[in-house]
Amino acid sequence: MKILVGLISLIAVLLVALAGPLYKFGMIELATAFAGFKFGVFAGIAALVLLVIQLLFKRNTASVGSALISAVLAITAIAIPVSMMSTAKKVPPIHDISTDLANPPTFVAIAPLRADAPNPAAYAGAETAEQQRKAYPDLKTLHYNQSQPELIEATKQAVENLGWELVNIDVDSGIVEATDTTAWFGFKDDVVVRVTDNDSARLVDIRSKSRVGGSDLGKNAARIGTFINELDSVLAE
Incomplete structure (x- = not known):
């Protein structure tokens, strides 16, 4: 027995x-x-x-x-x-999270890498945005006083510190793209960071999207939060 x-x-x-x-x-x-x-x-x-x-x-x-x-x-x-x-x-059964729901950052270099992924690179749409607003109301566009090049460099450093795979940096467009691979299942979730010059301040938006799965179990929102904390830590150095 x-x-x-x-x-x-x-x-x-x-x-x-x-x-x-x-x-x-x-x-x-x-x-x-x-x-x-x-x-x-x-x-x-x-x-x-x-x-x-x-x-x-x-x-x-x-x-x-x-x-x-x-x-x-x-x-x-x-x-x-x-x-x-x-x-x-x-958590809501969504897998595409963005700090800008009206104009989410778009994947550029990462888009071809998602060609065969069940979840397409395009933003999931209005229904997803509404569910995000209810579940994660604190996720909004960030405002910084640093210059765009400084923020791009800090974003690159934050990505490296977090162990993500850096896919693309476009300083002219203010875009940084990266992929985070989860440890247990090896799920690949993609991240795009957009830095926009808005006269007196720079606007930073982050979008994180899973390649597979209907629900991300809150992982993408948590990832954005982790990135923001890391970016602030890099800028404070």
């Missing part, structure tokens, strides 16, 4: 933990990876049920160590997908 519980617990956590890397390296499709999450949860629940049965009716076959390890593995397998589902319910 102890071996069975331990084995099912291990299988459960592996189904969840390996889903990302297997997709990242092209060994499985995204749908298969998410199926792994589902079966991981089922296996985790089964492991906990069997563990309870073991502790109630076959206590002599269990040890504190094995029971604890099995419980931790099973709970982990359940907790990760459940946490992601909980997050998905709290």
Whole structure:
């Protein structure tokens, strides 16, 4: 019984933990990876049920160590997908976030890189903008006193500090484009930063968009927030 519980617990956590890397390296499709999450949860629940049965009716076959390890593995397998589902319910099912909803920065050099992506480079539209306004009301155009070249250079430094892949810098257009690859699944999310000279101030807008997926689980909005903090930190040096 102890071996069975331990084995099912291990299988459960592996189904969840390996889903990302297997997709990242092209060994499985995204749908298969998410199926792994589902079966991981089922296996985790089964492991906990069997563990309870073991502790109630076959206590002599269990040890504190094995029971604890099995419980931790099973709970982990359940907790990760459940946490992601909980997050998905709290944020809008969108994947294109911009500080300027009336005139979002456009992808230029990155556009060809997204040619085969399920989510096109074009802005997602008015419905997405409305959902963003309700969910992330604080994301707005930023105003800086530094010159456009200074802000472009600071943006480049912030991108490098964050470990993103720098794709394009166009000083004349005030555009910086980069790609952020997530660690677990290897999702590629693209970012474009636009610096506009507005007489007494420079306006900075950031747009972040996922290449795949309907909902980004709030990742793009969080990414923009992280970038703003990093940019301010670079400018303060």
